[in-house]
Amino acid sequence: MRMVVVVLALLATMVSARAGDLVEPRMHLARGGPETPQIALTLDACSGGVDMRILDALIANRVPATLFLTGKWLSANPEAVALIKQHPDLFQFENHGAEHVPAVIGSEKPYGIAPAGTAEAVMAEVEGGAFFIESLFGRKPAWYRDATALYSPAAIDMIEQAGFRIAGFSLNGDAGASFSAEAAAESIAGAQDGDVIIAHMNQPTRAAGDGVVAGILALKAKGFRFVRLDQVEVVGE
DSSP: OHHHHHHHHHHHTTOOOOTTOOBOOBOEEOOOOSSSOEEEEEEEEOSSOOOHHHHHHHHHTTOOEEEEEOHHHHHHOHHHHHHHHTOTTTEEEEEOOSSOOOBOBSSOOGGGOOOOBSHHHHHHHHHHHHHHHHHHHSSOOSEEOOGGGOBOHHHHHHHHHTTOEEOOBSEESSTTTTSOHHHHHHHHHTOOTTOEEEEESSOTTSTHHHHHHHHHHHHHHTTOEEEOTTSSOEEOO
């Protein structure tokens, strides 16, 4: 794999990340149909704390979710790690990077966050995050989502060559936990059959968490089936 990374790094030096060059991958599930509509709830844990409003609701209501966890968050929240490890039937653990660094080659700062900058730094972030997941949960992650969910095209190629699938989404549930409770609830409750929802579980002091829970429960009441990314066919990557 190192040879692949080196070759791609040489190619990537010819690519500069200019405004408009970044890609935000979209992703849907195969539809479940009118009788059993299905969605995937994906939750990012970037840094910071643990939104127990969300975790408690998922556990109490038996709602599966795919969790994208950074090494930084895992190191800072051992009690939450212990809790989610107790529920392997509910939670799928995937790679959100080592330090929550965008997979951007060049100097562009998506949402003001400093990028990896080089091909080698991108792969260090990806491989570092995978190391944390495998060390703590005993399995190599299959999926990768970077910080900001924006990528240089060359970075996507490298990450996929390294054996990871890029986790896009079709519905933004909380805009990085910046939504009000009402806006987050409305966004998530409006999901359609086959949607992949992105939201955040690392901002316990923000109002969005209440809305994430309300939206999830509204979908459950409508009869939606929640699935993890390892339980269903993914289309439109």
